[in-house]
Amino acid sequence: MTALPKLAQFSRVVVKVGSSLLVDAAKSAVKQEWLEALVDDLAALHKRGADVLVVSSGAIALGRRVAGLKSGPLKLEDSQAAAAIGQIALARAWSEALHRRQIVSGQVLLTLQDTEERRRYLNARETLARLAAMRAVPVINENDTVATSEIRYGDNDRLAARVAAMASADLLILLSDVAGLYDAPPESDPNAKLIRVVERVTPQIEAMAGGAASETSRGGMRTKIEAARIAAAGGAHMVIADGRLLHPIARVSDGGECSWFLTPSNPVTARKAWIGGTLELKGAVTIDAGAARALANGKSLLPAGVTRIEGAFARGDCIAIRNEQGAEIGRGLVALDALRAEQIRGRNSSEIERILGLPGRAELIHRDDMALAER
Numbered sequence: 054m055t056a057l058p059k060l061a062q063f064s065r066v067v068v069k070v071g072s073s074l075l076v077d078a079a080k081s082a083v084k085q086e087w088l089e090a091l092v093d094d095l096a097a098l099h100k101r102g103a104d105v106l107v108v109s110s111g112a113i114a115l116g117r118r119v120a121g122l123k124s125g126p127l128k129l130e131d132s133q134a135a136a137a138i139g140q141i142a143l144a145r146a147w148s149e150a151l152h153r154r155q156i157v158s159g160q161v162l163l164t165l166q167d168t169e170e171r172r173r174y175l176n177a178r179e180t181l182a183r184l185a186a187m188r189a190v191p192v193i194n195e196n197d198t199v200a201t202s203e204i205r206y207g208d209n210d211r212l213a214a215r216v217a218a219m220a221s222a223d224l225l226i227l228l229s230d231v232a233g234l235y236d237a238p239p240e241s242d243p244n245a246k247l248i249r250v251v252e253r254v255t256p257q258i259e260a261m262a263g264g265a266a267s268e269t270s271r272g273g274m275r276t277k278i279e280a281a282r283i284a285a286a287g288g289a290h291m292v293i294a295d296g297r298l299l300h301p302i303a304r305v306s307d308g309g310e311c312s313w314f315l316t317p318s319n320p321v322t323a324r325k326a327w328i329g330g331t332l333e334l335k336g337a338v339t340i341d342a343g344a345a346r347a348l349a350n351g352k353s354l355l356p357a358g359v360t361r362i363e364g365a366f367a368r369g370d371c372i373a374i375r376n377e378q379g380a381e382i383g384r385g386l387v388a389l390d391a392l393r394a395e396q397i398r399g400r401n402s403s404e405i406e407r408i409l410g411l412p413g414r415a416e417l418i419h420r421d422d423m424a425l426a427e428r
């Protein structure tokens with residue numbers, strides 16, 4: 054059997070918490086003891102230097118009773134209202150629990166477009182990166198109060214996987230009310246075996262997922278398998294683990310029962326492969342020899358080293374990077390549109406804020422957004 058990864062090797066971890074774990078539906082209240090134990094686990098990860106991102110469900114489950122809505126399916130407007138009421142309580146529960154462990158948290162509510170449209174994707178990614186730099190823990194949920202049924206994730210499994218890819222996380226942990234993926238339905242088949250490692254999501258693995266979901270958690274095993282696929286493409290490993298017991302992450306760390314879904318690549322190479330494989334380039338920058346040397350040494354591209362700009366590209370577009378001889382030495386996602394890039398071409402970082410009239414990133418192309426050609 055493939056050696057299982059160790060939790061200690063991961064540096065950016067997204068943890069997804071399902072509603073049924075966090076919310077006592079009968080009382081419409083947070084299961085406080087459970088939350089405290091989980092946050093102890095998260096604080097331990099955070100303390101050893103890992104960036105932690107939480108994707109928490111539970112807004113609708115928390116809000117529905119307060120809003121006087123009985124169990125069963127909700128109409129769209131009712132679930133939006135319940136989410137509005139529940140999200141505020143949910144955020145408070147997380148921020149207080151994290152705060153008690155000296156961890157700053159921030160609420161991030163995403164809609165489908167925030168991960169699917171490139172500009173919005175870049176903005177959200179930038180915010181997550183900034184929060185990570187501040188060592189703050191983002192507590193993320195779908196913005197259910199504005200999401201309509203056609204344009205929403207609907208389940209936080211896939212949302213969490215998109216977040217993992219967006220944040221260049223190397224691990225996604227889905228805490229759920231099952232121990233992992235079984236080769237047969239565990240409720241009906243006493244011989245069902247837990248699958249400890251999935252190297253690749255094959256049609257056979259998909260078939261094992263079935264479709265069932267419980268009342269409080271929208272995602273069944275199927276959305277979890279889809280999440281595994283998204284996470285793998287983004288360079289993150291994924292774990293499905295039983296969250297019902299206290300300290301579920303410490304259990305994974307101690308080798309407890311769970312299912313691992315492995316990715317063949319790491320976040321940076323996956324991202325760079327994606328950038329390097331871009332079919333449609335929207336423009337190009339030519340850079341001087343000094344900048345070319347800096348890039349070869351793993352630095353970002355600064356405006357000072359740019360001698361020429363071509364194309365009407367927008368922020369976030371993929372453009373070519375050329376050397377003085379005109380040869381393409383790499384590609385990258387550009388942080389500014391062509392007009393602004395032209396305004397600051399050749400300028401020092403200190404002049405840029407004055408010229409653009411806004412404090413912004415000094416890099417024209419960040420090194421994480423760049424793929425250099427093999428030499």
Ligand code: GLU
Pocket residue numbers: 071072109110111112113114136194195197207208209210269270271272
């Ligand atoms: N976003 C929903 C909520 O917070 C939950 C979605 C899910 O259960 O996956 O209530």
